[in-house]
Amino acid sequence: MYEGRVRLLVLPLTLALVACPPEAAPTYGGLSVTSSKSSLAVTRGDKTLLDNTKVSTRVGRARYEMQYGSWKVTDSQNAANEAASFSWSSTTRDVATGAFVNADDAPLVNVEARSSGEGVLAITYTATDPATNRLTVSLRCEDADRFLGFGGQADAIDHRGHLVTMWTSEPGIGKQMEDDEYPALWMLVGTRHASSFGLPTWVSNRGYQGLVESDARSIFDVCKTDTGIFRIEVWANTFTLHVYEGEPKQAVERATAGLLGRPLQPPPLAFAPWNDAIFGSAEVRRFANFLRDNDIPSSAIWTEDFRGGRDEATGYRLIEEWDTDRTLYPDVEQVAADLAALGYSWQSYFNTFVVTETRIYAEGLAGGHLVGAADGGTGPYLYDGVTFKKTAMADLSRPETREWVKSYLRRSLDEGFTGWMADYGEWLPHDAKLFSGEDPLVAHNRYALEWAKLNQEVMLERTDGVQRLFFSRAGWVGSNKVTPVVWAGDQRTSFQKDDGLVTVIPMGINLGLAGVNTYAHDIAGYQSNTNPPSTKELFFRWTSLGALTPVMRTHHGIDARNNWNLEKDAETTAHYKRWAKFHIQLFPFFDALSAQAEATGVSTLRGLAVVSPGDDRAWTVSDEYCLGDDVLVAPVVDEGATSRTVYFPEGTWVQWGGSQRVTGPTEVVVQAPVGEIPVFVRAGAVVPRLPSRVDTLIPAAPPVVDLDDVKNERVVLVASGAAGSFIERDGTKYEVTTSSASDFTLPACASASQRGCVDGNVARLEGTTLTFPGGELTITGWPSRTYDVEVLGI
Template sequence: MLRFEKGPKVYLSNETLFDGTVLKADATLSLKDVHGHFKIKTKLSNSTKIDSDSIKLVSESPITLKISSKASNCLIVKLRGFKNEIIYGGGEQFCRLNLKGKRFPIFVQEQGIGRGWNLVSLLASLKGVRGDWYTCYFPQPVFFSSVGYGVVINTNKLVVADFRSKDETIFEVYDEEFELIFLDGQLKDLVRKFHMLFGRSIEVSDWVFGVWIASQGGIEAAQKVIETCESWDIPLTALWCQDWSGKNITKFGRQVYWNWSYDRKDYHDLPEHISRWKEKGVHFLGYINPFLIKGGSLYQEALKNDLLVKNEKNEPYDIVVTTFPAGLIDLTNKDAFEWYKKIIKENMIGIGMSGWMADYGEYLPSDARLKSADGLSYHSAYTVDWARLNYEAVEEANKEVVFFMRAGYLASTRYSPIYWAGDQNVDWSKSDGLASVIPAMLSMGMCGVKLVHFDTGGFTSLLWLKRTPELFMRWAEIGAFSPIMRTHQTNRPSKNLQFDSHPDVLKHFARMSKIHWLLKDYLKQELKKANEENLPLVKHLAMNYPNDPNCHRLIYQYLLGDDVLVAPVIKPHTKNWRVYLPKDGWIHLWTKKRFKGGWIEIDAPIGFPPVFLREDSSLIQDLLIKLRDVL
């Protein structure tokens, strides 16, 4: 239990967690920005302890301290470290879940290409676009300790977290004033309390739990996808056409033309087709981001009305995301904010869209000039306002519409109902491929996200990286046993295998999609429970089994709700898989064999991923009956 005493001091049981030590320091920041990747260097000097009057108690439930010092631009908070503690959190994590022993910045940015020690990462580093283990779209300064406490640094400014010492935790907060929030309990309690502070309930229609298939190229290509799904009995509930506004062929691949009005050529009579498809139960999803391609009609309108982010010369900032310049909407400008909402309401919701990908949000340059902020101080907050803009557009339109995002920060989850894991390589790598979506789902779930998913098949295809049938099929298996099953065609669709490119792949995908659709009622019930309990739908096993040390060490297994345990195969050419089952009763989905816990090795050929149902679940028999015909 946490308790507060004047001083100020915070105790965990009878041991001091925070003794009131906060230092103020002069900080020098250096940021190098390359295509949304930020190389951050910091240097501190003249550190002195602030007086206790600068630390004020705001609330005792949860314990919330307001810390301020106008005499410096960095405040350093020190907490006690504990032997053998595991530190979770930090927002989205792709490579590791235990952060103990690491020091890293919390700053919104691209995840980077490769992120590991392989040839792809080396080549990406030459272009300045290689990520580090911690770089991600959705970082958050929230941390949960296995010894029973959590801490949130409530600020939009840069935070550097330092867990390298066994005996001490240090947070460098590059702000003059912020809140330090303490949470207590086991991991599930900590996650619940964070969801209560920064999350919200999510309600979605049944079709969201169906299959969303990506299509590009226009009306005829979309119709072909529908007909393929009909002939294979694939439960298609959404067509996702990111190029609804037109295509832009670049060196990176096939990209979207960033001018948010439907392409009258390839998507001729789109509103009429959307209406007709919806009558058949197929919803239309589009795409938008906060950029406008330079020279497009909407860019010209934004330029005329002074709605774009500026550079140091007070000119529109030309931001190159991949290979072409674009203007970024200034979300601190109320007129720009309302204008962009109007575009969504009229050009997207107004033509019948049921949702869209709200992409990007990470690229605000640190030296940008905005109407009521500077680029560095507003950088991470930009993603929150981007989520709020989409949310308000939906609320004001009063339609049943969903959108999904990748970028975020503290409080983004109050607005965006769904997140996806971003742009993984089309490979098997743990650093940036298929395997990385599992810790991404787990970490985002801890940090406020109730509904999370990923691009089935991966996205980034460069050089020799191309989808193989086995890779796509294993990815589809994870998609089947996740909240939302959505495909992507990659940035180079013509060079990569798609769901219908090969008869064996299509047969496998059809089967996996049927299984996913048959989980609909279970997913609905578990989402309802997640809303009531303020928890995510995808859970780390340690949340339900906190006293099992093996569960705390797991990275590549997860619970879907409370009753389905999934241990995906994440290596090629594999026919069996080692799985850890916590002490409980478990039924192997495919063979109906019963297990009581511990490490087991199970047959796991393609089409039969390691999935186990909790024996005590009231839903177990219903699930088995529903799945019987496709097992």
């Protein structure tokens, strides 16, 4: 199909040009918008943040091909109308207006600049010709420029030299790693930047974050076609370029205070291990008891086949109904009650697909709930769906349909489920007919946001204090405000560089730059259609990475009966147990970092550029990250490797669980046997943890140990060698200062129960202060707790 109409987002401005621009550059929010004969520049003092060197318009006509949630889009290359010069026509206290004109001095693109706060600028570009549907702004690109972000991008963090398209789609099974070419099997293999959660926002090392406000398809040519030009093409008549000044933390804070939104506070269970269990009531019960019997902590059991499932040639496939399969789960309410007593949140699965062979299809068709066929067609829009059967889609632009979908989510909650995967959201056809009458080319990217909103609305209806959440893989601008947890999607069950283990790291970093905080991925991956099932080595490596991610979550994968899992052998069970305990103990640390993210938008999982913005190398490292500013994680992502080179940003770093101490910036080879992962803590840092006996973070019946049972206990990690501090969500503050002390001031412990003593490098405090070799720790805010303090690096 070809593009039809293009709906105008705002009416074009009518501006009267004057012969001479104002003498002073318009300044809003402390940012000046200076103009020369043919360009605009945004500056702060003598620093240029961006330089808009060229503007052009054209009328395009694209051919869209869609299969399996992937698109091949071919655009006509019509001649562009280039602007010849720019001038301001009016400047007031609140807004400046001007225009780019063509060679005949006729207005081509009207410009409006305004601010909503300090360090924030919005520049709106509007083509004067209503027929324009390609509006391009070119920014100057310098040799040292870096461009991080663009949402859920999996191949890199610095996208300089890339062509990044914003059109929500299936990421693909594997990737074609050339920007400008579609693979032969484009309907299955993803393009380099195909993403479920692409976002038109980037962070620049010039000291700003940019965001394009438009739901239309957009293309970012990041100094690729022309190494001196960063070219933004939006397939609309108008868009707004938002500029948020500052180094990454400040810029992200300003950006997430606006359109991107701040992340939600998740319930505690988000930061506990989650596990999957399928194949019926008996198997779910068996696995839940296996975890408890083996002292393996977990707070969630995810059962995606609650709706039914069957083995097919392509793996274990779900039945695409929306209600519980009472053959597979005849006693669903009792299973839910049994799991709740053991301290588990039981989670199900939903999407908005409506497959023709199902009961739900007949119901949706009769109720008028399905997205309509393209212009000229009748009935619902049908395409080949995930089951390879003809599939329709719920029309979320229709209020009655939203209530219809919600009725099934509510039913799941009534049965005892306390959350679900809210899957997909990328498949809205480009030529569909919506109840709202909106242009599907504009509604397409926003469908994932509307799907998340609907889920959150249902969650907010329940006010009984039970911990509930859903998790999504697709999103758009604004999803932070309504999505509790984001997971990375369906990676390969492999070490492959295009779509395997390594890709979840840059994806988490890039999403974090847009304020996505509570991030997860499938341990050992999901897709095995074009690669073997997961191996023991992959499971080991991915488990330790999962333990050092905000959400630690297993998945059986599509090849559920052959993928490696935590029950395969005793060594694997022991390995998973060790790292699951490590993860759940980090709850106070993760919860505190989440509180920071909720307040500032700065995510828990941070690229090195966020913690060391003055270090150019930090802007390019895509296989390491920090938790907060002070815990450096360097996963092993190469099959067969038992060591890796780790880049250390500025500061002194102490190995967690080892004796190595490194001062950055530098590179060091670190040993990492298959069961280990390189983790370093910045000198002076504090990491508060729960005791190892905790089983779950939601209420449970004895003898299961829940969060309430251990709320007055902490096991605190302190890295010696510098001053530092950390504040928990509840206000408990840990402050480290340096001192000349050569030893602990407490005596050696004489028994396992004694307090006010030292056992090796662990001090069991009676109070809230500790002197240790080279430093002192003072704890304020919660004196009734007991504190065990482990000191690293002595």
